[in-house]
Amino acid sequence: MVEYYFMDGKYVPAEEAVIPVRTHAFLYGTSVFEGIRAYFNKEENQLYVFRMKEHFERLTNSAKIMYMDPKYTVDEYMQITKEMLKKNEYKTDTYIRPEVYKSALKIGPGLIDNPDSILIFSFALGDYCNTEKGLNVCCSSWDRVEDNMIPPRAKISGAYANTALIITEAKKAGFDDAIVLSRNGHVAEGSAMNIFLLEGNTLVTTPTTSNILVGVTRNTVLEIAKDLGLEVQAREINRTELYIADGAFFCGTGAQIAPITKIDSRTYGNGVIPEKLKELQRYYFDIVRGKVEKYKKWCTPVYD
Ligand SMILES: Cc1ncc(COP(=O)(O)O)c(C=O)c1O
Structure with a gap:
């Protein structure tokens, strides 16, 4: 079956979606992007895109930071993506990658007189991180880029x-995997995900000013944790x-909710994932598949 991507305003077969080698975004990393998941609900024979609106809102903000014109409104992006997924007839969990990129064929990193182009592609995807075993992670020797270096708030390639x-x-x-610290020694986030600690009955995460990508999943956890009687703090x-926390987990579109059992050779409890985190994980997986009525508002159905 032909897989379609969206490029330069039209849907094209995947193998035709190619960019010239002199493309600015390839030479200088000048593109902003999103990673979005769509989950297949077998009982309903439906593919649900999770929090698509919030992802395209963030893409628009990333574009603004990088002097880019996103060309489409959030609603238009959602329509385009839905149409592309429908064309691809996915009956499986799927990953969607929209990119707004600088497409001038020129040398020199400047962003002026440098047109913007849009590309959206998708493919079937399962787990990015192991979500069951409990991860063994370290603190990286690399520092997180700072807001006034390459702003992590914008998802810049x-x-x-x-x-x-x-x-x-x-x-x-x-x-x-690894946790990365800011130059001031405070925790920022995971390599490509946000982090939460479990302290008693409270979930603690880093604030939006800690050089993080302000995750859609982070926001989801902050909202849904209350339903399980957990307090939240940023x-x-x-x-x-x-x-010295009681547990920890990474969260992100790719990582989903991935518990951590060991950090820098210190084990949480006896190395078993706390029941509260397992419960949160189950709840999250039900929500993303459109199985929790209260949060169906976050799940955009692809098929009519
Ligand atoms: C650096 C970084 N932090 C956090 C996240 C989690 O963000 P989200 O939950 O919106 O996927 C990602 C995910 O792509 C990321 O790349």
Whole structure:
């Protein structure tokens, strides 16, 4: 079956969606993007795109920070994406990657006189991180890029060189992933996900000013945790707080909710994922598949 991507205003077969080697975004990392998931609900034979509106709102903000014109409204982006997924007839969990990118064929990193182009592609995707075993992670020796270096608030492809170094160092040292600190030594986030600690009955995450990508999943957790009787807090986190919490997890569109059982060789409890986190994870997986009425507003159906 032909898979369609959206490029330059039209749907094209995947193999035709190519960019010239001199494209600015390729040479200088000048694109902003999103990672969105759509979950297949077998009982309803329906594909639900999770929090698509919030993702396209963030894409628009990323574009603004990078002097880019996103060309479409959030509603138009949602329509285009829905149409593309429908054409691709997915009956499986799917990942969607929209990109707004600088498409001038020129040398020199400037953003002026440099047109913007739009590309959206998708493919079937399962887990990005193991969500069951409990991850063994470390604190990275790399610092997180700061808001006034390459702003993490914007999802800029060039900033993912920082992420690439963080994850690669961690994997080479035998860890599943890494937590990255800001230059002031405070916790920022995971390599490509946000982090929460469990402290008693409270979930604690870093604030939006801690050099993080302000995650859609982070926001989802902050909203839904209350339904399970958990308190939530967004505040600065010190490195050593990571070691003495009662548990921790990464969250993100890719990572979903991935519990951590070991940080820098310190194990939480006896290494077993706390029941409260398992419950939160189950609730999240039901929500994204459109099984919780209260949160169906976050799930856009693809098929009529
Ligand atoms: C650096 C970084 N932080 C956090 C996240 C989580 O964001 P979201 O929940 O919106 O996917 C991501 C996900 O792509 C990321 O790349």
